[in-house]
Amino acid sequence: MQTTSQAIMAYAEALPEGATLSARELLHLGERAAVDQALSRLVRRGELMRVKRGLFAQPVKTRFGTRAPSVEAVVEHIAKSTGERVSQSGASAANLLGISTQNPSRQVFWTSGPSRHLKLGAQSVELKHVPSWQLRAPNSRAGHAFRALAYFGKSEAAHALRRIKATLNEEEQRELLSFRASAPTWMAKELSALASSQ
Known part of the structure; x- marks a missing residue:
C-alpha cells in the first residue's frame, strides 16, 4: 500500500513545473x-521545497542535478490558483524595456493579493501588493511601459516617457495612452501631453 509521502509525490510529479502544493489540496x-508530517519529511529529504509557510513546490530534476522551479512559473501558478493579478514590478518593467540598466538584486512582482515573500532555493522573491491601476495589462509591453512610468515617478516622468515611447510601436503606444483614465493625475497629464504631440 502506498504511504502518504508516496501518494503526495505521485500527485506532485503529475503537475507542471512551478505548480505549488498545500496541505489543504492533499x-x-x-x-x-499525516499530510503535514509527510510534507515535512519530503522537505527534509529534498523531494519538495518549502516556498513559504504552508506552500510547497517540487524541485526540477535535470542531468546536472536538481534546481528550483522557475520563479515565473511559480508566480504564474500562484496567480492562477488564487485569482489575483500579478505583473512585473516597475523596476523590472523598466529593465525589460531596456530603459534602465539597474538589475534588481531580488525579484519583485506586483500583485493585487497580499504582500508576501517566497523562497525558491537560493532565490528570494517578493510579491508586493499595489493598487489595481498599476496592474493594467500585466503581460503586455504597454502595461510594462505603464508600470515603468509609475516606477520613475512624477519628477522623472517627462524624461522617462520620451525614452519609453521610443521602445514601443504605434499599437503599443495607443494601448499605453488608453490607460490614462485609470492613471493618477500626474501620469495622466504626461500621457495626455504625449497623445497631443502625436
Missing part, C-alpha cells in the same frame, strides 16, 4: 496531521 490523500 487531504484526499490522508488526514491533515
